[in-house]
Amino acid sequence: MKKLGSVFLILIGFLLIAVMPASAEEAAGQVAATAAAASVTQAPAVTAEAFEALKNSMQVSIDTVWVLFAAVLVFFMNLGFGMVESGLCRAKNTVNILAKNFIVFAIASASFWIIGWGLMFGNGNLFMGLEGLFFVSGADNSPAMGDAYAGAYAAISWTGVPLWAKFLFQLVFAATAATIVSGVVAERIKFLSFIVFSFILVAVLYPITGHWIWGGGFLANLGMWDFAGSTVVHSVGGWAALAGALLLGARIGKYRPDGSVRPIYGHNMSMVMLGGLVLWFGWFGFNPGSTMGVGDGSAIAHIAVTTSIAAAMAILSSTATSWFLQKKPDFTMIVNGALAGLVAITAPCAFVGVGSAAVIGLIAGVLVVFSILFFDKLRIDDPVGALSVHLVNGIWGTLAVGLFAVDNITGAATGNGLFFGGGFTLLGAQAIGVAAVGAFTFTASLIIWYLIKLALGMRVSREEELVGLDLGEHGAKAYPDFQGFLTK
Amino acid sequence: MKLVVAIVQPERLKAVKDALVDVKVGKITVSNVIGCGAQAGKVEDDAGTLTGGDLLDRVRFEIAVNDDYVRPTVEAIIKGARTGHIGDGKIFILPMEECIRIRTGEMGRLAIG
Numbered sequence: 116m117k118k119l120g121s122v123f124l125i126l127i128g129f130l131l132i133a134v135m136p137a138s139a140e141e142a143a144g145q146v147a148a149t150a151a152a153a154s155v156t157q158a159p160a161v162t163a164e165a166f167e168a169l170k171n172s173m174q175v176s177i178d179t180v181w182v183l184f185a186a187v188l189v190f191f192m193n194l195g196f197g198m199v200e201s202g203l204c205r206a207k208n209t210v211n212i213l214a215k216n217f218i219v220f221a222i223a224s225a226s227f228w229i230i231g232w233g234l235m236f237g238n239g240n241l242f243m244g245l246e247g248l249f250f251v252s253g254a255d256n257s258p259a260m261g262d263a264y265a266g267a268y269a270a271i272s273w274t275g276v277p278l279w280a281k282f283l284f285q286l287v288f289a290a291t292a293a294t295i296v297s298g299v300v301a302e303r304i305k306f307l308s309f310i311v312f313s314f315i316l317v318a319v320l321y322p323i324t325g326h327w328i329w330g331g332g333f334l335a336n337l338g339m340w341d342f343a344g345s346t347v348v349h350s351v352g353g354w355a356a357l358a359g360a361l362l363l364g365a366r367i368g369k370y371r372p373d374g375s376v377r378p379i380y381g382h383n384m385s386m387v388m389l390g391g392l393v394l395w396f397g398w399f400g401f402n403p404g405s406t407m408g409v410g411d412g413s414a415i416a417h418i419a420v421t422t423s424i425a426a427a428m429a430i431l432s433s434t435a436t437s438w439f440l441q442k443k444p445d446f447t448m449i450v451n452g453a454l455a456g457l458v459a460i461t462a463p464c465a466f467v468g469v470g471s472a473a474v475i476g477l478i479a480g481v482l483v484v485f486s487i488l489f490f491d492k493l494r495i496d497d498p499v500g501a502l503s504v505h506l507v508n509g510i511w512g513t514l515a516v517g518l519f520a521v522d523n524i525t526g527a528a529t530g531n532g533l534f535f536g537g538g539f540t541l542l543g544a545q546a547i548g549v550a551a552v553g554a555f556t557f558t559a560s561l562i563i564w565y566l567i568k569l570a571l572g573m574r575v576s577r578e579e580e581l582v583g584l585d586l587g588e589h590g591a592k593a594y595p596d597f598q599g600f601l602t603k
Numbered sequence: 604m605k606l607v608v609a610i611v612q613p614e615r616l617k618a619v620k621d622a623l624v625d626v627k628v629g630k631i632t633v634s635n636v637i638g639c640g641a642q643a644g645k646v647e648d649d650a651g652t653l654t655g656g657d658l659l660d661r662v663r664f665e666i667a668v669n670d671d672y673v674r675p676t677v678e679a680i681i682k683g684a685r686t687g688h689i690g691d692g693k694i695f696i697l698p699m700e701e702c703i704r705i706r707t708g709e710m711g712r713l714a715i716g
Contacts, residue, residue: 368617581614581617582614598637598660599635600633601613601614602617
């Protein structure tokens with residue numbers, strides 16, 4: 116009896132599927148008939164105008180679903196960051212790192228909603244947005260696009276999706292910038308100081324430089340291109356984190372008195388694996404989603420492939436570099452290689468061919484290994500290698516646009532890069548962008564970190580650092596049933 | 604020949620190890636243990652009152668030494684482990700009958716090295 120019932124259900128399903136395309140064909144047929152003969156039929160007439168309206172509303176629906184889907188993928192990257200960071204740090208700081216990565220999205224949600232969005236995308240001057248500053252409350256007639264748009268957020272009227280779709284997508288990006296800081300200052304920063312800095316970063320610093328590039332500010336006018344945020348998101352997070360790491364100092368025991376490095380190993384490589392692949396997965400939203408529309412599908416397909424190829428090539432080159440320099444292929448370098456490739460391709464993913472993406476990835480993988488070793492030479496302690504991944508490769512990716520761009524490859528009039536006969540114009544604009552964003556974010560972050568240090572203190576006590584921030588900051592242990600060594 | 608056994612706070616491990624190395628006591632064995640002392644597992648909170656009552660994490664050192672090394676070893680452990688708070692731990696000194704190095708078969712003073 117049960118079997119019969121399910122067969123019946125399946126039959127009904129087929130019937131529905133069969134009927135739907137038939138009625139769609141009918142509608143199209145009617146349109147053709149009306150247009151050609153202008154004859155009056157008995158069925159309600161579907162004019163070309165009505166068909167156009169239907170097509171437009173379908174386009175908005177499809178684009179909105181795409182943007183929200185991509186936003187959710189980027190949201191999932193919070194998990195990736197949390198897993199990579201906690202895996203690369205010691206067991207005694209796990210709860211603290213997980214807590215930071217969890218709360219950072221909440222902080223970003225509050226601050227980007229309250230003022231960040233307005234500063235970044237509000238109509239304003241070349242430096243920052245001024246209209247509709249608070250709570251995304253400016254006038255808006257999205258999804259109207261381009262000249263038809265009459266509202267406070269004209270800079271992002273190139274996409275035809277509702278305002279809240281734009282907001283959610285930009286919010287998950289802003290949150291990403293803040294999570295980058297978390298890794299660099301891990302295992303020694305006070306929980307409250309991290310919360311305060313993250314709030315200011317997403318409320319003020321990130322939106323201002325974001326306005327310069329994506330909000331119609333002076334770098335956009337200069338002809339700087341950053342498709343999905345190698346500079347806007349990753350370098351900004353990196354610069355802010357570098358300022359923090361400089362003021363914080365290294366973890367106890369990281370450097371011997373003679374300056375040599377005493378490696379502090381992470382506690383769970385399975386988590387690093389999980390996080391690395393979750394981030395890669397999320398990047399399929401980060402880059403292709405930055406089209407903020409489906410178009411005819413060619414651009415998002417192109418970007419998905421440039422993104423993935425760059426990550427793959429960066430893994431190969433980081434593994435080879437690590438094998439050569441460190442005698443054995445270090446697993447953390449393999450994972451960081453993937454992330455480096457992804458960060459580097461974030462700016463150029465829509466502006467370069469697949470072959471160029473492979474080259475950009477190959478260079479990113481080499482850069483990240485040398486950079487991690489270089490920061491240790493300078494005794495700037497970065498527990499997870501986030502400066503090398505996000506700052507160094509964010510800069511590389513932004514400059515790579517100036518080298519490898521091909522005009523109109525997915526519909527953006529970037530002009531050609533240096534290697535494709537475009538001369539130095541684009542590369543120059545990219546370099547100015549990197550320098551301007553770097554100078555502003557690093558200086559402002561340094562000041563804000565310093566004020567936080569004066570007001571709240573930045574670093575936990577020596578005793579707390581030795582016992583671990585899990586007990587000191589949260590009164591909890593990540594693995595209470597297991598006993599490891601707190602210091603070695 | 605003596606066997607020095609020391610139970611110390613887990614976060615003092617590195618400080619004790621470094622202090623031992625400073626006095627040229629380099630052959631040590633360390634293990635994670637749980638236990639309780641006079642306070643039956645209660646710990647001092649910020650106000651100085653005792654709370655809790657569980658078996659607590661500690662680290663145990665086992666160090667075989669020749670008699671002339673007992674004193675420097677004990678002093679080094681105290682230097683590394685002492686914070687002045689309740690729960691800093693204890694040192695036990697046990698007579699040791701024999702010590703044999705597995706690789707060479709050496710015994711006694713030679714085996715301790």
